[in-house]
Amino acid sequence: MKDPIVPKMEKFKLFWRNCLFQILLATLTMFAIILVLTIEHAVIISSLGSTVFLLFAMPRSATARPRNVIGGYLSALLSGSLCSSIPHPSLLHSIAVYSLAVGLSFAMMVVTRTEHPPAAGAALGIATKGFSPNTILTVALVAMMISLIHSFLKPILRDLTQSPMSR
Numbered sequence: 001m002k003d004p005i006v007p008k009m010e011k012f013k014l015f016w017r018n019c020l021f022q023i024l025l026a027t028l029t030m031f032a033i034i035l036v037l038t039i040e041h042a043v044i045i046s047s048l049g050s051t052v053f054l055l056f057a058m059p060r061s062a063t064a065r066p067r068n069v070i071g072g073y074l075s076a077l078l079s080g081s082l083c084s085s086i087p088h089p090s091l092l093h094s095i096a097v098y099s100l101a102v103g104l105s106f107a108m109m110v111v112t113r114t115e116h117p118p119a120a121g122a123a124l125g126i127a128t129k130g131f132s133p134n135t136i137l138t139v140a141l142v143a144m145m146i147s148l149i150h151s152f153l154k155p156i157l158r159d160l161t162q163s164p165m166s167r
Contacts, residue, residue, distance in 0.1 A: 018158040026056040029149065033142055037135075043128060044139060047076075047121030051143070054118060055150040059157035063116050066147035071114025072105075073122055073143035077136050079104035080126025101127035119143075 029052050037045055055064050062068065083101035088094040105123035109115045122139055129135070150157075 015158070015160075019160055022056045022157060022160060025149075025153070026052050029056075029146060033146075036138055036142065041125060041129065041135060043125035044122050044135070047118050047125060048139070048142060048146075050118035050121065051116070052146065055146060056157065057160045059150065059154055060159055064150065066151055068114050068116040069119075069147045069150075070140075070143050071112055072109050072116025072119035073139060075108035075112060075114060076105040076119040076121075076123035077126060077139060079108055080123040081131045081136065083123070083127040084130045098124055098127050 030049055033048050033052070034045060037048075039045070051069060054061060055069070058064060063072075080101045083097050083104065086097050086100075088097040101123040102120050105120050109119065126132075126135065
């Protein structure tokens with residue numbers, strides 16, 4: 001009789017090779033993003049970090065599709081830019097404007113069927129820091145580049161949320 005543990009161990013070894021490879025890809029991607037965006041854009045960087053996690057840990061997720069990543073960030077950048085132009089002279093007004101930026105990006109993503117939850121953080125980042133053509137262009141290009149990398153590597157990426165030992 002075959003030992004049922006041996007096939008699981010082989011799957012486990014392959015899983016960990018994939019896991020380390022995809023973690024390395026995510027780490028290098030974040031390194032490049034942080035080189036391009038300054039730490040003063042921490043909210044946007046954290047949003048992109050969530051996207052990188054999604055693309056490399058759950059590559060077949062519906063929200064990891066290029067349409068969702070790029071469309072989600074474009075919606076977020078537009079809503080954040082629009083909301084940053086609304087005067088907010090007090091703390092309460094600021095909170096309302098920042099919340100509106102996230103809510104508007106949420107609505108735009110749902111209406112355009114480009115849902116990408118991490119992108120909502122970019123709307124908040126743009127609303128808090130104010131409109132900057134360089135930041136808008138950089139975030140849009142980064143979203144496109146990581147989507148391109150994801151699309152190119154998708155055939156070899158594995159869903160890391162499914163451990164072979166649990167099956």
